[in-house]
Amino acid sequence: MIDTKRLVRRTEPYILAAIFLLSLLIQARSGQFFTGNNLVDLTRSMVVPALFAIGAQMVIISGGIDVSFTAIASLAMYMTTRILLPGDYSGNVIIAYAMAAGFGLLMGALNGVLIAYFRFPTLVVTLGTSSLFVGIMQGVFAAHELPVPQSMREHGQAFLFSVHNAKLGLSSEMPVTILILLGMVVLVFFLMRYTMLGRGIFAIGGDEVSAQRAGFDVFGTKLFIYSLVGVMAGIAGIARASMMQNCHPTNLNGMELTVIAAVVLGGTRVSGGLGTLTGAMLGVALMTIMSNSLILIGVPTYWQKVFTGAIIIIGTGVSAWQVNASQRHLATRRPAALVAAGMGKPNGKAE
Amino acid sequence: MSRNILRVTDIKKSFGGVEALKGVSLEIGAGEIHCLAGENGCGKSTLIKIVSGFYEADAGSIELNGQRFSRLSPSDAIAKGVQVIYQDFSVFPNLTVMENLSLNMELMDKRTFVSYPRMRRIAKEAVAKIGFDVDLDERVENLSIADKQLIAVCRALLYDAKLVIMDEPTTALTKKEVKALFGVIKNLQSQGIATLFVSHKLDEVFEISERFTILRNGENVVTGSTSDLDSKKFAYYMTGREFSEESYEPVSISEKAILSVRGLTLKNGYADIRFDLHGGEILGITGLLGSGRTELVQSLFGIYRPDSGTLEVEGKPVTIRSVKDAIALGIGYVPSDRLTEGLFLAQSIERNAVISSLEKLSSIGGFLDERKILDQVASWISELSIATSDAGRPVKTLSGGNQQKVVLARWLANNLKVLILNGPTVGVDIGSKYDIHALLRKLAAGGLAIVVISDDLPEILACCNRVIVMRDGSIVEELRAAETTESRLGEIATGVA
Numbered sequence: 001m002i003d004t005k006r007l008v009r010r011t012e013p014y015i016l017a018a019i020f021l022l023s024l025l026i027q028a029r030s031g032q033f034f035t036g037n038n039l040v041d042l043t044r045s046m047v048v049p050a051l052f053a054i055g056a057q058m059v060i061i062s063g064g065i066d067v068s069f070t071a072i073a074s075l076a077m078y079m080t081t082r083i084l085l086p087g088d089y090s091g092n093v094i095i096a097y098a099m100a101a102g103f104g105l106l107m108g109a110l111n112g113v114l115i116a117y118f119r120f121p122t123l124v125v126t127l128g129t130s131s132l133f134v135g136i137m138q139g140v141f142a143a144h145e146l147p148v149p150q151s152m153r154e155h156g157q158a159f160l161f162s163v164h165n166a167k168l169g170l171s172s173e174m175p176v177t178i179l180i181l182l183g184m185v186v187l188v189f190f191l192m193r194y195t196m197l198g199r200g201i202f203a204i205g206g207d208e209v210s211a212q213r214a215g216f217d218v219f220g221t222k223l224f225i226y227s228l229v230g231v232m233a234g235i236a237g238i239a240r241a242s243m244m245q246n247c248h249p250t251n252l253n254g255m256e257l258t259v260i261a262a263v264v265l266g267g268t269r270v271s272g273g274l275g276t277l278t279g280a281m282l283g284v285a286l287m288t289i290m291s292n293s294l295i296l297i298g299v300p301t302y303w304q305k306v307f308t309g310a311i312i313i314i315g316t317g318v319s320a321w322q323v324n325a326s327q328r329h330l331a332t333r334r335p336a337a338l339v340a341a342g343m344g345k346p347n348g349k350a351e
Numbered sequence: 352m353s354r355n356i357l358r359v360t361d362i363k364k365s366f367g368g369v370e371a372l373k374g375v376s377l378e379i380g381a382g383e384i385h386c387l388a389g390e391n392g393c394g395k396s397t398l399i400k401i402v403s404g405f406y407e408a409d410a411g412s413i414e415l416n417g418q419r420f421s422r423l424s425p426s427d428a429i430a431k432g433v434q435v436i437y438q439d440f441s442v443f444p445n446l447t448v449m450e451n452l453s454l455n456m457e458l459m460d461k462r463t464f465v466s467y468p469r470m471r472r473i474a475k476e477a478v479a480k481i482g483f484d485v486d487l488d489e490r491v492e493n494l495s496i497a498d499k500q501l502i503a504v505c506r507a508l509l510y511d512a513k514l515v516i517m518d519e520p521t522t523a524l525t526k527k528e529v530k531a532l533f534g535v536i537k538n539l540q541s542q543g544i545a546t547l548f549v550s551h552k553l554d555e556v557f558e559i560s561e562r563f564t565i566l567r568n569g570e571n572v573v574t575g576s577t578s579d580l581d582s583k584k585f586a587y588y589m590t591g592r593e594f595s596e597e598s599y600e601p602v603s604i605s606e607k608a609i610l611s612v613r614g615l616t617l618k619n620g621y622a623d624i625r626f627d628l629h630g631g632e633i634l635g636i637t638g639l640l641g642s643g644r645t646e647l648v649q650s651l652f653g654i655y656r657p658d659s660g661t662l663e664v665e666g667k668p669v670t671i672r673s674v675k676d677a678i679a680l681g682i683g684y685v686p687s688d689r690l691t692e693g694l695f696l697a698q699s700i701e702r703n704a705v706i707s708s709l710e711k712l713s714s715i716g717g718f719l720d721e722r723k724i725l726d727q728v729a730s731w732i733s734e735l736s737i738a739t740s741d742a743g744r745p746v747k748t749l750s751g752g753n754q755q756k757v758v759l760a761r762w763l764a765n766n767l768k769v770l771i772l773n774g775p776t777v778g779v780d781i782g783s784k785y786d787i788h789a790l791l792r793k794l795a796a797g798g799l800a801i802v803v804i805s806d807d808l809p810e811i812l813a814c815c816n817r818v819i820v821m822r823d824g825s826i827v828e829e830l831r832a833a834e835t836t837e838s839r840l841g842e843i844a845t846g847v848a
Binding site: 193197198199207209210216272 | 439441442443444445446450454455457458459462463464465
């Protein structure tokens, strides 16, 4: 039995509804939304932001915020490409992923130490490290656009299946990287739900002092979260460079805001403690549809930002309204305590 | 004589030169309900932290269930059955009841993976200990404070507790919820579990505890049976001062009514309210939570606009549309929750005290006159005996009673005609409570008209000359304080009479 009362309080149904409505609207106007080729393209565009969103969500649930993941991804991607390019590396692409993950780990750990050990505020720290990493890339490495080595090229061109759109004469391919995304989703889902480490992340986001008192290793958990975000950013960077068939040092910049907006839209509470992967993925889907498919109904690019902004405001407004509504019903509730003391029947009548 | 579950003797503890405990002793028998009382700063919290192993005593002995400890660690204390429930309950608001109950245990067992069936079993076991009927899958943030507290109690009982220590457990509870909590404590007693209960409310000490210990300035004042205690002795033990509070008789009442209310109605708040208020009077308004009394006074202060009815200030009809209007008419309001509605906690005492009289304290160009501000603050600090050496410190560093005095200072700085106080001595230590009552009498004698809303019936009877009892939004009765009793007021408020 679906508990409808609980369902109303959750955000995911609203996002799903929004996605359906938007899709139907676009389909109606252009007839091109529900084509195989469009759907595959959408999925392809979702891979990198979704990978970012998984990590970003973990940070927000723990009560912090991280805006440095695109900088980490860019730098990790760049350094890996620089190293592998001269020999036109043609070995297994796993090595590229491992290298980028390693670089990402170091950068994420820097965030982790500053935040967990020194207790600096998370937004300020990650803004700072973001600048730092961008600066290293542009200053120290004098980064510029680079081609990618062979193994990444081939990896980016590999596909699971292909879909052909007869009407437009286009075909789209489902990239292999979708498997990486799916793997990450499963892994993080399991981590957050079925391990004490994951529950600890929620506990810290709910009340850090209580978490400390209960015996959670707050320092270790925070260090873990930011390091994991770094690792995932590195992986996302390689996926990006492979799919784009080119390593561009700055075109990921700015994505961090849309990713965080997507996560919040998907029901993750900005103050921490609550959020689901489903919601985050739906949020990313909605944002991707808006940036990819609005063009199908002739909405010019500059209007897309207006649309996006409006949806974010409405979305977070719905979230806030739900929180207020659930607190309001508290006033009329009969505390279970009174029932326990035998002072009133559970059906609401006082003795 | 039943065995003592706890016996601490001559405990001394200093923090960097400040002696918090100067040689305190405490004895609690198995299954006993014992109250630990004392003003703020007397050392109760320090003693609790030492008994639970959180702090280490500098000197003195601790005996738990017959076993002596030279050094007591938190895990030793837990192993011996000592459980502390702090005022903030240490719950996770974003997690479910089930998780809140079982996570500590999972952590103690050093689990890596989570098993929801196992957690549910632990949670069910916990709530069964006191028969607490709660939805295990509900998020704790959606529960009332009383429920959160019971969750903390259940969680504590999972560890085979023999002594449960509750630090000021009734602060945020309604009277009904307090009764329910006492029921739970009695239930614990029937299971052989002793309760050490920190409180400074006399009626609670009387109602639930068998024995009590009072501390003052880090030393024992008295330990005894509650049956030997009365309110005068209690006040004396707590503060070292003698108080006598007879009911208030106005020195003189202004001829004209300062405030006249007729037919005031607010949908879902109150209906057809009628009363007069004269200068020199202290009018008490009481009633259960939900009787409309808070909405009524908030309408007088401009927070809610009434739907119909008339208000007259000094004979002239007025409409109060906003707080600004109310202040301009000379009405001041000391809210029930000073922490969220009355004070700017992070700001200094000085700033809090002058915030409502800034116009008086600035020059023509709108610049604040520092000299005037310092003078005004200094005079109020001495007038109200606010215990602080430095008015530049944040107001949150003051005790509850002194904070309340700062809120008062803020209002009294203006030319008030009417002062409304909602729950003026909630969470205030006994010494400050009497100070505030004395102050109100002095203000009334000076011609101010005062309205006091309170659940504390003895306070109403001591402070006010007239009382209005509200129920379900209407005034049910208006009485003279000298002609009624606590139990009568209680009956009228609940509608039993």
